[in-house]
Amino acid sequence: MALLIPFARRQSDGRLVDASSVPNGKRCDCTCPECGAALIAKHGTEKVSHFAHANTVTCTGAYETSLHETAKQVIAELGFVWLPPSSMGPKIKFSFARAEIEKKANTLRPDVTIYTVGGRPLALEVMVTHEVDPKKIDQLRRDGLSCVEFDCSELPRDLTYEALRSLFATDAIPGHWAFNFKADALEAKLAAEEQRRVTREAILQEAADRRKRDQDQKDLTAWLQSPHARARELEIQGDVASGFVVGCPIRRRGRLEKFKGVAFAALDCPKCVYFAGRNDGTADRQFIKCIGHFPKLALQDHTTIRNFGGDPGRLLENKICTPEIDAPSQNPF
Numbered sequence: 001m002a003l004l005i006p007f008a009r010r011q012s013d014g015r016l017v018d019a020s021s022v023p024n025g026k027r028c029d030c031t032c033p034e035c036g037a038a039l040i041a042k043h044g045t046e047k048v049s050h051f052a053h054a055n056t057v058t059c060t061g062a063y064e065t066s067l068h069e070t071a072k073q074v075i076a077e078l079g080f081v082w083l084p085p086s087s088m089g090p091k092i093k094f095s096f097a098r099a100e101i102e103k104k105a106n107t108l109r110p111d112v113t114i115y116t117v118g119g120r121p122l123a124l125e126v127m128v129t130h131e132v133d134p135k136k137i138d139q140l141r142r143d144g145l146s147c148v149e150f151d152c153s154e155l156p157r158d159l160t161y162e163a164l165r166s167l168f169a170t171d172a173i174p175g176h177w178a179f180n181f182k183a184d185a186l187e188a189k190l191a192a193e194e195q196r197r198v199t200r201e202a203i204l205q206e207a208a209d210r211r212k213r214d215q216d217q218k219d220l221t222a223w224l225q226s227p228h229a230r231a232r233e234l235e236i237q238g239d240v241a242s243g244f245v246v247g248c249p250i251r252r253r254g255r256l257e258k259f260k261g262v263a264f265a266a267l268d269c270p271k272c273v274y275f276a277g278r279n280d281g282t283a284d285r286q287f288i289k290c291i292g293h294f295p296k297l298a299l300q301d302h303t304t305i306r307n308f309g310g311d312p313g314r315l316l317e318n319k320i321c322t323p324e325i326d327a328p329s330q331n332p333f
């Protein structure tokens, strides 16, 4: 069943009116805003006053068009409009200097165009069935024309003119910015600033990474040139506590010939200035690290060892040699 027609165009003055404000029946002198056919007013007894086509016609969009057209008229005559909040500010009641219905503003023809005292236009769209589509928003952006869309799709079907006016006047019609030129410009500015910030941070980060890489390279070079990197690993024969290493470069170690080149890993090495730590390898393969082969490079980093006062147990317990611990400079790896 077709919906009742709440508003019609009065022929005498072209205004959109509700049925209660014109004579009953054919004397209403009104036509359908959708198809232009004559209407009759039906003053309500059981139903609310409304219009109906005088003759049987196929007119399916009369309700939507009558509401759409009447809303435009209401807005234009109201003299103010509630503008929804945006990034430019909160909701405001905005009084306008003049309004035009369905007149061209730039390349578009908004439902209503209102103008500030200074002449800046604002497009208003009334949504009953079709909302502002992306193509139109693109055009609004190109034109620099801000636009608010009011949603009339959920209004009650038995509206009077006064009721519709009151809804617009009291901010009871939901509205949103289909496009806001200033907010859009602000967002574009903020996005550009954010992009600049991200780029700047990326450049700084890259420079920091490069500095770190350079420093790492320097540290690595220093490490490779250090006695620790050149230390020889001498495997401990036997267990850590009583085992020995073969290949001790101290010539006079051991009075007996059979002890030449042999050092006890837990007794001799930890007290030796050429001791560069102990390898914490697997339980059955332990090494000491010896820099006795490079004695000129050896001494500067061994105050720590000396400070243990020749206590090999304590030294072994604390001085587990890894490149990280023994590195003379910062960790290069």
Ligand code: SF4
Pocket (backbone or CB within 6 Å): 234, 245, 247, 248, 249, 250, 263, 268, 269, 270, 272, 273, 274, 275, 276, 288, 289, 290, 291, 292
């Ligand atoms: S650390 Fe000293 S005692 Fe041990 S093997 Fe090297 S030179 Fe010999």
Ligand SMILES: [Zn+2]
Pocket (backbone or CB within 6 Å): 032, 033, 034, 035, 036, 037, 053, 059, 062
């Ligand atoms: Zn019609």
